[in-house]
Amino acid sequence: MNRAAGSNRPTPGRPRTPRLGRPPLVDRQSIVRAAIGVGFGAITMTAxxxxLGIKHSTLYRYFANRDELITAAVDLAVAEASWPEPEGDWRNVLNEHTWATFRLLDANPGLATQIGSLRIDSAAYGAVSHRAVTALLDLGFGAEEAILAHDLVHEQVLMFFTAGQRQGDAVGDIERTAELRRAMLEDALPDVDPRLRDALTHVVQGPPADWFARKLAVILDGIAAFAPS
Incomplete structure (x- = not known):
């Protein structure tokens, strides 16, 4: 028998050693995308x-801790989002910026909580906010007034998404908020003034984005009180 042909046979009495597959290849970018895939409400180093199918200790070669990984994930999500050019009057600038933020948070459940936690410092998110504020300066706002105007709309959109958020939810923050309110509506109605019941039912059962649009309009009307004429 040809010796070479039989060289791959296991030696009698010696157990076969399984061949290990090539370990998964990862880099910083693939880890960040995996974090986004896990979801901002459920990111842990283990998850x-x-x-990725790797040991969690491998992640520490690229990120010192969970917050650093989350920050990188926020940066990537923000960088890949669609942001409008700050054009037109101040109301259009704030309106378009706010709705772009709304779409970003809606597409990434749990992101609003991460941004609002103040435990991360996303350079990409800061740059987007800074551009909106400086656009207001260019339109004649004073420095403090520009910051105030941005904070008013920014805080409203964050609160809108975090009101019903729970860690690890599979559904979006805005959907969770709507679900909680609808579930509570039936029990709450008997204690509500009869004059308010129809309106409250309409608000709670309607599209959340429609109610947010009304809130935003009121805030923008308020900003008009100190906006440059």
Whole structure:
């Protein structure tokens, strides 16, 4: 028998050693995308490692801790979002910026909580906010008034998404908020003034984005009180 042909046979009495597959290849970018895939409401080093099929200790070669990984994930999500050019009057600038933020948070459940936690410092998100504020300066706002105007709309959109958010939810923040309010509506109505029941039912059962649009309009009307004429 040809010796070479039989060289791959296991030696009698010696157990076969399984061949190990090539370990998954990862880099900083693939880890960040995996974190986004896990979801901002459920990011842990262990969850991201399991998503990639690697040991969680591997992640520490690229990120010192969970907050650093989350910050990188926020940066990537913000960088890949669609942001309008700050054009037109101040109301259009704030309106378009706010709705772009709304779409970003709606597409990434849990992101609003991460941004509002103040535990991360996203350079990309800061740059987007800074551009909106400086656009207001260019339109004649004073420095403090420009910051105030941005804060008013920014805080409203964050609160709108975090009101019903729970860690690890599979549904979006805005959907969770709507679900909670609808679930409570039936029990709450008997204690509500009869004059308010129809309106409250309409608000709670209607599209959340429609109610947010009304809130935003009121805030913008308020900003008009100190906006440059």
């Amino acid at each position: 991201v490692a399991e998503h």
